[in-house]
Amino acid sequence: MSTRFRPAAATLTAFALGLAGCGKVSEVASEKATEKMIEAQINKDGGNAKVDLSKNGATVEGTDEHGKAFKMEMGSAQLAEKDVGIPFYPGAKPADEGGTRIRNDGGEMVSIELRSSDDAKKVSAWYREQLKARGEGATVIDSAQDKGMQLSIVNEKAKEHVMVDVSGDAEGSRITLVHSTNAK
Incomplete structure (x- = not known):
């Protein structure tokens, strides 16, 4: 050298x-x-x-x-309310990790976790009201829990499945939103 x-x-x-x-x-x-x-x-x-x-x-x-x-984005998808197709609870912020988006010729599934300082019962009531219209003509499963709820709406005609899970903790509420659509 x-x-x-x-x-x-x-x-x-x-x-x-x-x-x-x-x-x-x-x-x-x-x-x-x-x-x-x-x-x-x-x-x-x-x-x-x-x-x-x-x-x-x-x-x-x-x-x-x-x-x-x-295409699959797991924990890295930057999702907005319009991407998820489910309203975000007012004032809720996305959790630190990103969302998930999985897309193929059969459809798409997106999910995101939000955090709110509000009580889980208040957040649950808000989501039930917001999604009431989506439940018409669809299969609805609404499960109340001690600190929150799980709401699932399956609309075969629209080829859509919506799931909202709210759970309470010391910091308020953890909200998980999942929306899937079937292209076929």
């Missing part, structure tokens, strides 16, 4: 060792290895997938063994 390149090589080596010392290099390498393992599992049956674990969740996109496109 020429003497004029030694300081640059030493600087690069020190930088790489510094990254390894904080665990970043091994974390990224582990993430990439995991992505490749998931891709290999999907691709072994004739699918073609690209996996990304770098966005505080997992995104898997590609085609299945029949050439049908799919």
Whole structure:
């Protein structure tokens, strides 16, 4: 090695060792290895997938063994009220982790967790009122719980399923919204 390149090589080596010392290099390498393992599992049956674990969740996109496109965003989907198709409780904020969106030629499913400082019974009553119209002509399962409720509405004609789960805790309410549609 020429003497004029030694300081640059030493600087690069020190930088790489510094990254390894904080665990970043091994974390990224582990993430990439995991992505490749998931891709290999999907691709072994004739699918073609690209996996990304770098966005505080997992995104898997590609085609299945029949050439049908799919996309899954698990814990990384940035969802708004219009994406979910269920109103967000006033003042509720999305939980720290992102939502989930799974899309293929058969339809789409989205879910998100919200947090509210309001009591679970108040939040439950609000959702029952908001979703009352959706229950007409559909199968409705409404289960009250000690600190919350679970409401499920299945509308075969609209090919839609809505689920709202409200549970109370020391901080107020945890609200899980799930909306799925069937394209077929």
